[in-house]
Amino acid sequence: MKFPKVYPLKEIAQIINCNFVGDADFPVHGMNEIHVVEPGDIVFVDHPKYYDKALQSAATIVLINKEVECPEGKALLISDDPFRDFNKLTKHFRPFQASNAAISDSAKIGDGTVIQPNCFIGHNVQIGKNCLIHANVTIYDNTIIGDNVMIHAGTILGADAFYYKKRPEGFDQLISGGRVVIEDNVGIGALCTIDKGVTGDTTIGAGTKIDNQVHVGHDTVIGKKCLIASQTGIAGCVVIEDEVTLWGQVGTTSGITIGTKAVVMGQTGVTKSIEGGKTYFGTPIEESREKLKQLANVKRIPEIIEKLKQNDK
Secondary structure, eight states: OEEEEEEHHHHHHHHHHHEESSSSTTTEEEEGGGGGTTEEEEEEEEEEHHHHHHHHOOSSSSEESSSOOOOOEEEEOSSSHHHHHHHHHHHSOOOOOOOOOSSTTTTTEEEEEEOOOTTTETTOEEEEOOOOOOOTOOOOOEEOHHHHSOOOOTOEEEEOOOOEETTTOOOOOOOOOOEEEEEEOOOOOOOEEEESSSHHHEETTTTTTEEESSSEOTOOOEEOEEOOOOEEEEEOEEEETOOOETTTTEEETTEEEOTTTOOOOTTEEOOOOOOOOOEEEEETTHHHHHHHHHHHHHHTTHHHHHHHHHHOO
């Protein structure tokens, strides 16, 4: 998430009422999660295991729960609870705005676009030309949709990320202030759910087609001309490169990459990053030919055992 202007470090510290290390006028451009940070961004860290990763990341401002040596060219925000204060910043720069209209006055809708009854279009949504939005679609605030996009009934774009911190009193949600971005010529089936980024964008690339009842987690980036079949579940922070095919009921873990033109067969669990240009199957995932050979050999186990018994007689 980029802020509407560049803020000095001291002003950000005042918003969350914390101390800082660095020049009071150190420039702060925005905030983001560690896998997508850029210079000028704030990243938060609240466990010593991840201090070095945060301090050595591209982020130039680190919201941290201990005063440590500050790397050259960076600044620190010292907080007793970085998770809480990251949420404070999200609320400050992207607060929830209630709506009393089915289509917000701030939404921009292109020529030739058709919106069927009972849709909700939130604040600052942009929809391009010649789109077809079927009945009962919900499009949360700040979503961006390109030209020639079709979205079938009951789909929801922009719900919160499934991201929680366990506290003694229960689970504390990391507030989502990101967006969903749908590029040109995308087709999205009925009853799909695409979560917005925590601070960045969940992106569906141009020409990609998504079947019914597919879930896409926060901050995931899906490339161009992909095919994703029904009941697939894609976790957060996944990168799916161009022209990937995911068949029905595929599930992924978070933070992985699926390479260009990979094909993942139905009911496969994608538990790790996989190379492009190959076909995969099974859980744990393997190249399909190898997996199918293994399954064929498993079927032969009773026959092999019987032969061994006969040889022992």
